Amino acid sequence: MKAMARPLIIVGSIVVIIGALLPWATFVLNDGPYPDKATLEFFDAPFGLSSFRLYLEILGLAGLVFCFVPLRDKIRVLKAVGWGALGVALINTLFIIGDGGGFGAVTVADGVTAFGGIAAVIGAAVLLYGAFQLPAEPKVVINPKLPFWAEWLILLVAFVALLLLITETLTAGGHSGVSDPYIGPLFLSYLSAAGALLGVLWAVGVTKWISDMSERHRIFSIVVLVACAVAVPFTSLGNDYWMTITANIGVYAATAIGLNIVVGLAGLLDLGYVAFMGIGAFVAANLSGAVAAEFGIRLPFLLAAIVAGIVAGLFGAIVGSPTLRVRGDYLAIVTLAFGEIFVRVSQNNIGGLTGGSNAIPNIPDLSLFGTGFNDSLTIGGVQLPSGVLYYFLIVVLVALVMFVFGNLKNSRIGRAWIAIREDEDVARAMGVKTGKLKILAFMTGATLAGLAGAVFAHKLATASYDSFQFNQSVTLLAAVILGGMGTIPGAVLGAALLFVLPEELRQFSDYRLLFFGLALVVIMRFRPQGLIADRHRRAELADQDVTGESLDDTVIKEPVAVAGAKEAGA
Structure with a gap:
């Protein structure tokens, strides 16, 4: 069966890509961005896809590419891709079935054939099964030591990318505290795709490499993390x-x-x-x-x-x-x-x-230079939300607690506790x-x-x-x-x-x-x-x-x- 591993992965990846292009529902989803208030019918081109269908197309292409690219840890990479694709396809298929009132919402109804979701689920399952059939390989270890300025640059890019990934994941579907029936599946879809990306990076050893790099430059890493935390109100979470x-x-x-x-x-x-x-x-x-x-x-x-x-x-x-x-x-x-x-x-x-x-009740609000901590704030022409000063105060609190914990853990007392x-x-x-x-x-x-x-x-x-x-x-x-x-x-x-x-x-x-x-x-x-x-x-x-x-x-x-x-x- 191991000889069939690569053909299974290829077939599964192609079916996932095709499933992303096919219609997904026999009814119009017009109550919210699922995705972008679309009817889930055909689009003009593969690159015209959005939201979870775009994730599926990318994951399917990734399965094809990684199947032919020589990797020492190909099995873990393809497993991550397969699990991500299966999660995205299954979540949205089940949601459409539930929202459409039954299984007919994703098969044939009123003369409309919509089996894109079913095809994507089958393709992802075949891709994942093929990944499990690949022969086991040793885990990849990437740990090159670069000049300090290069490692600082890599850490800066990695932390900023992580910040963007987190903010985009949390705001997937436009969550702003308002009830929306499409937020849940869109969030889980984005989470599955992000999990597949992190799984691939872990499989090829990138996450371990960045972690070791962060340990070598601990002070710089802490400064960058604090700066990223301070920058959160200026992102889509603001x-x-x-x-x-x-x-x-x-x-x-x-x-x-x-x-x-x-x-x-x-x-x-x-x-x-x-x-x-x-x-x-x-x-x-x-x-x-x-x-x-x-x-x-x-x-x-x-x-x-x-x-x-x-x-x-x-x-x-x-x-x-x-x-x-x-x-x-x-x-x-x-x-x-x-x-x-x-x-x-x-x-x-x-x-x-x-x-x-x-x-x-009625504990007096804190204030700084006449500005209440629960008031909104304008910095550099950017209007920040109310309560942002409390957020900055809490960032300082977390940094202080981290400092205490880090020093205690690496001290004689911390070793005794362990x-x-x-x-x-x-x-x-x-x-x-x-x-x-x-x-x-x-x-x-x-x-x-x-x-x-x-x-x-x-x-x-x-x-x-x-x-x-x-x-x-x-x-x-x-x-x-x-x-x-x-x-x-x-x-x-x-x-x-x-x-x-x-x-x-x-x-x-x-x-x-x-x-x-x-x-x-x-x-x-x-x-x-x-x-x-x-x-x-x-x-x-x-x-x-x-x-x-x-x-x-x-x-x-x-x-x-x-x-x-x-x-x-x-």
Whole structure:
């Protein structure tokens, strides 16, 4: 059957291209841009296609090209192309069937033959099957070292391209917060095509090369990433809807990075972490001068945020104290109990500090040089959306939390935390003071969460216990695990996915959370170490070949716990 692999790929690619050119529906899609309010009939030329049909044409041509181009890792490249094409074709075919009222919407009805979607699905399946029949080849490793100016230029281009890819993916279908039945499938189509592109780049080793390059020029990479984050309001995401979404993502990303210290580095399962964020929010609200606040004082925001972080850190030390006696499932129960206690306390308004069910509303807006943070702003003739100053503040917050996490992870304390995570008994035998370090992990993570909560309260202009329920703790924990435990980009990416995907899938109504959950299951099945894995996690969870050697590029010769404990010292 392996001899038929190339013919199958060729035939499948051609059928995908033909399917993109054929009619897709027996009725007129005139309620929205699907795509560009087209009837999904014939177009004048292949290059006249748009939206998901253009993606299919490009993926089909890519399958033909990669089939004949000599590549060392052709099987992974063609798998990425095949999965991308199958995703685009299947998503849109199923949507047309559902929107058209049945299978007749994509076959023959009223004298119209529309089998473009079915042809594209069959072609993509054949292409993918042919890719699986190709003989296995060694993974490509691209790691040339160039002059520093050339690597800086490549990193700059890569990060800008990533920014454009993200903004175009999020705004696929013209999402601006307005309900549109075509947004969901168009977003998933763009996501499938973008996933195919990233899969090809990963298969040929480009992503690993850029990642290594970024590690060699860490400071430059951070500066460019911060600049890209600042540039977001000037892109297609520069509207009120996306400013609110991205600001919330930033707050939860900062909180997830703090949780990454507790879970990702120290390996302590915390199911009540969002309570520290709530403590920071309520402390900042009480020091904001709000009418409903218990204290009739108003401190400058920076001072109030610092106090909120300190108070949250003290509670973190209190909660961390039982970790000296418990671990594993028992620790999870202790932290879960703390989270529930916090919710009940804030709900019952004990001491008048939380406002109870009325919360603490009307927190005064922050201002800078007479401009409110919730006001719109004009820079260089460009009208920026309202709330953009809060977005910039949150970018600074995330950068600060990243700086703290990065320095802690690479310090002696961070190595000791990793040793505790891998094997606490071995770490203690090597001289690591596990008790004090576990309390320090809780206190540090809680302090960062308190700072994020202070910003969050001012951004929402209210502090309510509804914002700090148990499901938020689960979401933060999922963000850390999904993105990659122990990594900064992983926590940010995990938080972004967990808050963006539900918004983009909102058009699927009751099936939204079902699709969302299935996506998480698939990601964890094929990427258990997280989307952006720490080198220790990559070594632990990398696939093993028949010889027992890791297929991953990273091989740790010494047990991680022993190595980390040796580096941490007594």
